[in-house]
Amino acid sequence: MKSLIRYSPLLLLALAWEAASRLELVSSLALPPLTSVLAAWFDLLINGELVSNGWASLYRGGTGLLLSVIVGSTLGIFMAWWRPVNALVGPLVELFYPMPKSALIPVTVIWLGFGDGSKILLIFLGCMLPVTIGAFNGARSSDRTLVWSARSMGASRMRMLWDVVVPSALPELLSGVRTALALTFILLVSSELIVARQGLGYLIGYLGADGAYEAMFAVVLTVAFLGFAADRAYQLLMNRMLQWRE
Amino acid sequence: MSDSAQIVIDRVSHLYRPPRGREVLALEDVSLRVTSREFVALLGPSGCGKSTLLYLIGGFFPTEIGSILIDGQPVGGPGPDRGIVFQHFALFPWKTVRGNILYGLERQGMERGEREKRVQDFIELVGLAGFEDSYPSQLSGGMKQRTAIARTLAIDPKILLMDEPFGALDAQTRHLMQSELLSIWQRTPKTVIFVTHDVQEAVYLADRVAVMSARPGRIKTIVDTKFDKNDPNIFKAKAFVDKVDEIWNLVRVEAIKAQETRPS
Helix, strand or coil: HHHHHCCHHHHHHHCCCCCHCCCCCCCCCCCHHHHHHHHHHHHHHHHHHHHHHHHHHHHHHHHHHHHHHHHHHHHHHHHHCHHHHHHHHHHHHHHHHHHHHHHHHHHHHHCCCCHHHHHHHHHHHHHHHHHHHHHHHHCCCCCCCHHHHHHHHCCCCHHHHHHHHHHHHHHHHHHEEEHHHHHHHHHHHHHHCCCCCCCCCHHHHHHHHCCCCCHHHHHHHHHHHHHHHHHHHHHHHHHHHCCCCC | CCEEEEEEEEEEEECCCCCCCCCEEEEEEEEEECCCCCEEEEEEECCHHHHHHHHHHHHHCCCEEEEEEEECCCCCCCCCCCEECCCCCCCCCCCCHHHHHHHHCCCCCCCCCHHHHHHHHHHHHHHCCCCCCCCCCCCCCHHHHHHHHHHHHHHCCCEEECCCCCCCCHHHHHHHHHHHHHHHHHHHHCCCEECCCHHHHHHHCCCCCEEEEEEEEEEEEEECCCCCCCCCCCCHHHHHHHHHHHHHHHHHHHHHHHHHHHHC
């Protein structure tokens, strides 16, 4: 009930959309009625295009994000803990962090072609730095008395890194991952729009070029919903992992 | 005393190098011998290097000038023979009370059944039964420090290093914790090095009080402070009050000096 009230503006927006289109306040080409969009969505679901392209996108996004989390968090924690690593990698991270990652789309295509590989590489490269920086800042802020406590209770250096530095880094690391999650959707859809033969982004571009605007809007809405759901699910996971905080 | 000394600190100096700015001589020519099961307080104004000395004994900083021997062996890195309790508890916030106390026992490779039993014993020793599954963020300051003390005592260190352990607690809790520490210490005697800037606390708890001077930290005098700790009226006893006064006068001079030489 509470969430019903919370998301009621969404309902108003849907009604306004339907009305604007039905009353011809805007061209139904530019904004097809929501009900037609929903009908097109069911068609896409039944003929399997939504599912097959959705899986392709999910696979690319999931793999790229997973790789970026593994490599990024490891890199960030080692940067915080070993000066030489920081000296070597730190300037590179600073240099590449503000770069618009979509500029890498043609580069990754030249390297790995039109298929999954180029998308995964792009997402990996684009998402790694926010994770790295989160892990780095989190690990660097770990309390030295916690480190000392673990060492004086008999933890080896590596053990202490895993038992103290990693959990200390977790809050900032996890919010870096949240940024990466949002970036995944951006990079995924934009790279599929530009060069791909599969995926939700490709489907949007293909349907748009074909003039199937109802269907195109249906896919756009699907992507928006997936992004929202992923972020929500991630927040739940994050709260669970950080439940020890007050 | 010379032969039975467990901790021998011999002409130790320590240079503190801040990431930015000039290096500071934190300790200068400090020598101290502590016998096994003795309770020694390091007392001095803030910035006198008393915590630094504790960290050197703990092996958290390397001893570069002079030497520190424990049972005849030079101090290397940190180890479970020297347990430490910090002012701000240093509990792992992501672990429960039980998890915090278990941690050291796991690192010692103690077998599961044995360590579960030991954890329960120490939870009861410090009066935390019923709070085993609470996270530190759910505990009061006094309960956090009890957990930290239990965690350190559970691994049975020979030497207990305490860095202003009651400094962050309110007056009543501090008082309670002092007498609890004494009663625990009387039951399981250990060598204790106790850093504080509270004169009464030092005189009450310690067998000897090493009064430190400010910047660079030196040991100015060592005062015997053996009293009958079980006397409930000890705080009113004349000998006790006089001793506190005597040491307070020594510290006051240093505290004033510390104010004047504090770098701006």
